[in-house]
Amino acid sequence: MxxxxxxxxxxxxxxxxxxxxxxxxxxxxxxxxxxxxxxxxxxxxxxxxxxxxxxxxxxxxxxxxxxxxxxxxxxxxxxxxxxxxxxxxxxxxxxxxEGAGKLRNKLLVTLSNAEECALNDVVPPEDQDAWVRGGQVLSAEARDTDTDLVHGTSAKLRRLLDRDDWPEIKALLTTFVQSAVIAPQVTAGRFWSVEALPRPRRNNTLGRELARVYVYGLDVMSVFEVRSRVGERVLANAIVAEPELNGWGERWNWLVTGFKLSAYAGAGKGLGYYQDVNFKTHRSMTEFFDETQLLRAARVMTLARMRRGAVQIKGHSPELVRQVLED
The missing domain is CATH 3.40.1440 (GIY-YIG endonuclease)
Known part of the structure; x- marks a missing residue:
């Protein structure tokens, strides 16, 4: 038969x-x-x-x-x-x-310009579209955040800043935020948050999370401490939209840890297809964002979430924002 x-x-x-x-x-x-x-x-x-x-x-x-x-x-x-x-x-x-260029579809889209969203008051919709395709946002003016008067340095943040590998952790956070978050200086705290997480001691054998970047309640990027044969090391994990690879597939395989459909603990409803990506070094993240398709994949994910609304995570650290965004 x-x-x-x-x-x-x-x-x-x-x-x-x-x-x-x-x-x-x-x-x-x-x-x-x-x-x-x-x-x-x-x-x-x-x-x-x-x-x-x-x-x-x-x-x-x-x-x-x-x-x-x-x-x-x-x-x-x-x-x-x-x-x-x-x-x-x-x-x-x-x-x-929808993030690769203009779609004439009016229904189903996440990145619809016609949809009223609070982000439009900070960054014009036309600048959002230009940015997601690889451009820079020039219309949003940076504002200073007075962190010293409102927030002190928490114990968790102090533990993070005192680590010997803080420069590598900071480089990972800075590269992701500067590359994948639109106008981070003016959207921090309202449209995206960053939180310091290290506990005094490791509580499991797999590793511990050190910091997270949230966009509309979803942790789109995390930095971990893990054990390896050569000792402790840090790695980063990020969620990006599935890119149109155009021949980049072989190099993509060593970055991607899994392919998933939208079902991210309920909070990811409406994400569509996305990729869960591990970065073993800051260099690997830099190489990732040097590729236009992959940069767009990260920007589509964060912009789609930011257009859904503004929310501040309870553990958000303005002082960590300052550390991440400083020159």
Whole structure:
């Protein structure tokens, strides 16, 4: 008996068919014998895109041509999906691509400019979009934080600052915040928080957490102390959106510890696909953020959370913010 092959679940960024309107081939020819049920992404002449689902992508494309001028649509990407999976896979694909450029989708997006959010009062939406694609935010003015009058140096923070490896810990925190958090000087304490965590003694054999960076209640980056054959060392862990790798996959493998779907202790609802990344050294983190796709993956994650709202963690340390952001 011939066995029916099961459908391989691929990344939301993968498309089996890539068709260009100027290729001289029809969409039907590009699809060949493939099923027409799946997820598609339309490309427009102005650089925008639209993600959708269709039980028959050819008929859906014809309807789009009637809605938009034919010359506006310059191409279409498509992958086959099961009918019962269409809604979930469409949602995952919108989350995947919304930080890579402008999507015409109005529903499902996390990074919607149309959505009113408190962050817009600090950083204009157009600057947020430019930043997530690799730019810098110049419109937000830095403000001084008077930490000495409001907060003293806690015992946990003192233990952190007194560690011999504090320079490495600080370098990890600073690189992540300066790279992956928008306008950190003006958003600290309201849209993101940092907390010192070390206890006087280790309470388990696996390691202990030293510091965390929170964005809307989710710890998007942590620094740990772990035991190894050569003694104690620190490493960092971060959560980033799943990037479109464009050939970076081999180098990515040594950074990624796991691939997960959104289900992060309830707090991560709406994250879409994301990656859990370990950095063994500050250098590995620097190399990560030197890559445009990976920098964007980190920024998509934190910006999506910051647009959900502003919340201050109880253990937030303004003095640690000052240490992390000082030149």
């Amino acid at each position: 011939k066995r029916e092959r099961s459908m391989v679940r691929r990344s939301p960024g993968h498309f089996g068919v890539r068709w260009e309107a100027s290729s001289g081939r029809s969409l039907e020819e590009a699809l060949g014998s493939k099923s027409r049920c799946g997820i598609y992404r339309l490309h427009f002449a102005d650089g925008t895109a639209y993600v959708g689902q269709a039980t028959d992508v050819v008929q859906r494309y014809k309807r789009h041509v009637r809605d938009w001028h034919p010359l506006e649509i310059v191409g279409l990407d498509f992958r086959v999906e099961k009918r019962e999976d269409l809604s979930q896979r469409e949602l995952e694909t919108v989350w995947y691509f």
